[in-house]
Amino acid sequence: MSSLRSVVVGTGFIGPVHVEGLKRAGVDVVGIIGSTAEKSRSACERLKLPNVYSTLSEALGDPTVDVVHLTTPNALHFEQVQAVLAAGKHCLCEKPLAMNTAQSAELVRLAAASGLVTGVAYNIRFYPLCHEAAARVANGAIGDVISVHGSYVQDWLLYPRDFNWRVMAEDGGELRAVADIGTHWLDLIQFITGSKVTSVCADLRTVHSQRFQPVGGAETFSGSQSSSIDTQAVDVTTEDCGSIMLRFESGANGSLWVSQVTAGRKNSLCFELAGTQSALHWNSESPNQMWIGHRERANELLVRDPSLLDSSASGISQYPGGHNEGFPDTFKQLFRSFYGYIERGDSSLPAPFPTFADGHREILICDAILKSHQERRWMDVCC
Structure with missing residues (x-):
């Protein structure tokens, strides 16, 4: 306690x-x-x-x-x-x-x-198998990372009547899907690979340039609005979806697809890392298993079990194998990490959680993504 x-x-x-x-x-x-x-x-x-x-x-x-x-x-x-x-x-x-x-x-x-x-x-860093992926990259188990690709897709803003304050640039910022969910993917991949994104090339799209705002307001993930609710039409400039090509400081390259208008995908973040020895694939909608790809032997499916994981992953895995952990557990483990660091009282130790410096870098990447989209060219991420 x-x-x-x-x-x-x-x-x-x-x-x-x-x-x-x-x-x-x-x-x-x-x-x-x-x-x-x-x-x-x-x-x-x-x-x-x-x-x-x-x-x-x-x-x-x-x-x-x-x-x-x-x-x-x-x-x-x-x-x-x-x-x-x-x-x-x-x-x-x-x-x-x-x-x-x-x-x-x-x-x-x-x-x-x-x-x-x-x-x-x-x-999302605090799903145990995401820590396991980071450990496997760090200890060389998959070899050098050649490429990374993945997506973060949802459907809660599929229709023009779907509305939330995030769609308005003055409330959420000029980027929306990228800033809201894409940054989760970018933070996670840089954590797993230990390599920063250095340049981007983005193609973004606003599917619904006009949405219908409930006069009384709307909550995130509150479901489609009833036709009986009074609404007002508002112009929207933030993106609903988009693709981003990536280059990493390690020399790896990759791509990210972000969407909040993909029917049936409620909250799906997935990544695939291709290494010179093996590959890793993970999806947040089935977070207790990770696919491990091989060239010269059978592929594997690792099911989350603390006894089978690296110590960094088992340390944030609360329950035995077969007892699934999910979205709420990631917050619990993040908070345990954050509050434990405060109580240790030694700021010389590396922070085992995303810091303000990490948050700042995500906004630097977002800035490069927006400029890349606007200028239709590759853009370096400023230091």
Whole structure:
């Protein structure tokens, strides 16, 4: 049980996911804050949390709060992270870290100067078989990585009547599908390969240039809107899907397909790494198995079992083989890693979770992807 006390900001889809994951990780969650006092009160009652904070400022003024989780719309992250750090609280922020590279670079600087522990919630790293893939690359089991390809596809924005604040550039940023889910894939692949993306070539597409916004608002993954709900037409410029060619500092190349308009794909991230000795394939919709390809012997299907995994993977695998682990467990393991690092109190140790520096690099890649799409050419990722 952690001695640290946390507050979650944001009551939409992902805020309660953080609350559940924190509780399962043994962290004392003392409150959750919504966009209004009523939303804060209602969420606290629903999630059975002890304190009702009406505002972030009120929570930051509580000396018993040690860590703040930000699960708010993207446009709010920059100012909220600044406030959290100024109040002397550790901070875990949902992705993307900020709206642009100037903001994210400033947050990296502020975090370093504060001496506080900061991270970005790229939770997909914390599927055990993703750690296993990283270990196999690092120990040379698959040989040198030749190429990487994969996708992250969903269907929750397939229809023009599907709406969420993320589709609006002023709320989510100029990129949407890439920034919202594509960055998860990019963070994961750079973690697994140990190699940074150095240049990109992107072709993006807005399928629905006009969507219908419910007058009362809509939540993430809330399902298709009823025809009886009052809506207003709004123009949309953010992308629904797109393809990106990649080059890595190791010399490997690859490609990524991102879509939020692929019918039947609810939340599917997959990757395939081709090495000089073998290949690896994994899909988040069947996260407890990984395909291992060979040239001169039968292929393998590794089913998650802590007794068969590298120590880095078994360390984040809570249950025995045959007892499946999934999406909620990734948050639990991320939080265990984050809070364990705070409690060890040794900042000289490498952070075993995505840091603000990682979050900043993702925005640098997004910047290159957007410029590549706009200028129709390869674009280097700035350092």
